[in-house]
Amino acid sequence: MIRLLGLFCCSSSLYALVTAYVTFDTPEGWKCELAQGVWICQSGVETHRKDSVVLSIATLASEWDSLDNYENYLKQARQIQDEEGNSITAKVSYVRKRNINGVVWVDSLQFNSELPGFWARYLATVHVTGQTKLAILITYIVSDDKYSMFAPQFERMVASLKPNAEFDLNIATKQGDGPLPGSERLGSTQKILAEKKVDPGSLDRIICSVDPPEGVAPNAAALVQERIGARCPAYEISMSCAGWACGVDYAVRCIATGEQAILVLAANRVGSVLPFKNLMHRAIFGDGAGGALITAANRSKLLATSLWTDGSHYADIFVPLPWTKTPSSVPLEYNGYFYMNPEPGPFHDTMRNVMPVEFKKLLRKAGLTKDDIDLFLLHEPSKPLYELSLKLLGIPREKTLQNFERYGNTVSAEMPLLLDEAIREKKAKEGDLVLIFTYGAGFTMGSMIFEL
Numbered sequence: 001m002i003r004l005l006g007l008f009c010c011s012s013s014l015y016a017l018v019t020a021y022v023t024f025d026t027p028e029g030w031k032c033e034l035a036q037g038v039w040i041c042q043s044g045v046e047t048h049r050k051d052s053v054v055l056s057i058a059t060l061a062s063e064w065d066s067l068d069n070y071e072n073y074l075k076q077a078r079q080i081q082d083e084e085g086n087s088i089t090a091k092v093s094y095v096r097k098r099n100i101n102g103v104v105w106v107d108s109l110q111f112n113s114e115l116p117g118f119w120a121r122y123l124a125t126v127h128v129t130g131q132t133k134l135a136i137l138i139t140y141i142v143s144d145d146k147y148s149m150f151a152p153q154f155e156r157m158v159a160s161l162k163p164n165a166e167f168d169l170n171i172a173t174k175q176g177d178g179p180l181p182g183s184e185r186l187g188s189t190q191k192i193l194a195e196k197k198v199d200p201g202s203l204d205r206i207i208c209s210v211d212p213p214e215g216v217a218p219n220a221a222a223l224v225q226e227r228i229g230a231r232c233p234a235y236e237i238s239m240s241c242a243g244w245a246c247g248v249d250y251a252v253r254c255i256a257t258g259e260q261a262i263l264v265l266a267a268n269r270v271g272s273v274l275p276f277k278n279l280m281h282r283a284i285f286g287d288g289a290g291g292a293l294i295t296a297a298n299r300s301k302l303l304a305t306s307l308w309t310d311g312s313h314y315a316d317i318f319v320p321l322p323w324t325k326t327p328s329s330v331p332l333e334y335n336g337y338f339y340m341n342p343e344p345g346p347f348h349d350t351m352r353n354v355m356p357v358e359f360k361k362l363l364r365k366a367g368l369t370k371d372d373i374d375l376f377l378l379h380e381p382s383k384p385l386y387e388l389s390l391k392l393l394g395i396p397r398e399k400t401l402q403n404f405e406r407y408g409n410t411v412s413a414e415m416p417l418l419l420d421e422a423i424r425e426k427k428a429k430e431g432d433l434v435l436i437f438t439y440g441a442g443f444t445m446g447s448m449i450f451e452l
Contacts, residue, residue, distance in 0.1 A: 209243025241440025243412030286408030290416030
């Protein structure tokens with residue numbers, strides 16, 4: 001795992017962002033923060049924050065990472081969709097190699113490649129020091145109407161780019177020095193049990209959704225069970241971003257058979273450990289862990305659950321294991337890497353055709369209407385998909401809560417993290433009706449309605 005360290009220091013009228021792998025100047029008044037391995041820099045002026053952003057990310061380079069491959073990849077015009085679902089083809093203004101302070105970068109300017117109506121400037125390079133080879137990507141994004149204002153500032157940032165000559169990535173070895181499997185979800189487990197004053201020995205089951213799994217056998221749930229002193233069955237389930245919802249659904253069914261207390265956990269390290277060919281895919285994910293205790297006493301508060309799968313989209317988001325046979329629809333260059341279909345059609349079409357149906361079915365099961373719900377927690381894999389889900393379901397924004405800008409896509413851990421945040425920030429209170437709706441690879445969907 002890569003840990004990126006940073007600090008800030010003054011440089012005349014600019015500020016220099018110094019990370020473990022690269023240094024560049026930012027305009028005065030800009031603020032940078034590290035969120036799950038990605039440096040995010042934005043204007044300190046609130047009215048300008050939505051107009052521009054700079055993203056900086058580095059990861060260990062793979063065999064694919066090279067300047068020529070970056071150049072060829074960026075020459076291919078991407079397709080995105082607007083909030084109405086209309087396809088937009090990006091305009092590639094240029095792709096070229098450029099020497100910046102003695103280092104060759106691939107430099108590209110494109111329009112509509114990330115968000116409709118926004119310019120994106122990409123700088124990518126491969127930097128080698130000693131035995132370590134890093135892939136570095138800097139992305140500058142600015143709205144079309146503010147491009148002329150920010151372009152000179154971005155050019156000064158580009159001119160100041162300098163990969164660090166020496167860096168310590170603090171990469172744990174695969175044997176001995178790394179964290180034990182399940183260790184990072186142990187903290188959330190102990191926190192849940194302590195707050196509910198529950199003896200681990202009284203648990204009937206521990207169900208974990210872990211993305212990606214930490215090994216073939218044993219599963220991480222077994223280690224969690226041992227560490228907290230429980231003596232109940234402990235196992236993992238897998239349903240991508242819907243994994244935690246699936247675990248809750250299963251737990252409620254077990255409670256109905258007479259069990260009293262089941263711990264349902266979710267943990268995600270997709271962005272930290274999976275092999276990524278496309279660094280922008282890596283940038284959208286954040287690590288996280290959370291969970292909930294399902295008991296016989298609160299069983300009646302879970303009003304409805306629903307799960308859905310359509311395996312015909314098996315290859316649209318694909319993460320292989322070393323022995324996995326890669327589907328023929330996955331491009332050969334992604335063999336062994338995380339792959340996401342670059343065509344937005346399958347995602348948008350599925351959302352339009354399935355989400356409203358599943359949403360209405362869930363409400364019918366609970367005997368409720370949309371207006372009865374106090375808080376909606378919706379999956380946010382990206383801003384365009386989130387906005388589309390709000391529109392399709394007709395959900396008022398003031399009844400929602402988001403954390404994507406702070407943590408990224410935390411996969412199955414997103415829903416318990418959002419729920420915990422809603423309670424702690426008093427966005428939800430006892431007696432409120434909460435609706436959760438999430439979806440992910442497969443394609444899969446999971447939803448539920450419950451009373452706090």
